[in-house]
Amino acid sequence: MNQVLDDLNKGDWVHIFPEGKVNEKKEYIRLKWGVGRLVADAKITPVVLPFYHYGFDDILPNKQPYRPQMGQKATIVFGEPIYFDDMVRNLKEKQLSAIEIRKQITNKIEEEFYKLKEYARSFHEDHVKQIK
8 A cells, every 4th residue: 555655646546446355246345444544645635536347247257267258248337536635634633543534534435435336236237238
């Protein structure tokens, strides 16, 4: 995470998977607090653009044979940008611990992330999988 924070501080775009692992079972996984750390500790508070992809496991299943499956469909949805300037400033003014600040930021990202997951799943199953 230190390298990613350095990249953010240089103004670079970073892309992370905040679950910290591949979610093979598509179950709820608590997002890792490192994403909250990146937002809280960056010199300039980054804008978070949440997105969720659904159906990639149909294209490249995580089982043998590990070959792309032709003709499969996937859905990618993007949420609204999340601006954390006010939230970070308010949390720091309250003199909360670094852990509590990271947790609250991560909770906000997680809330939006799982809304997108449900929307992507629903859209994919209702619309995309029906396209032949």
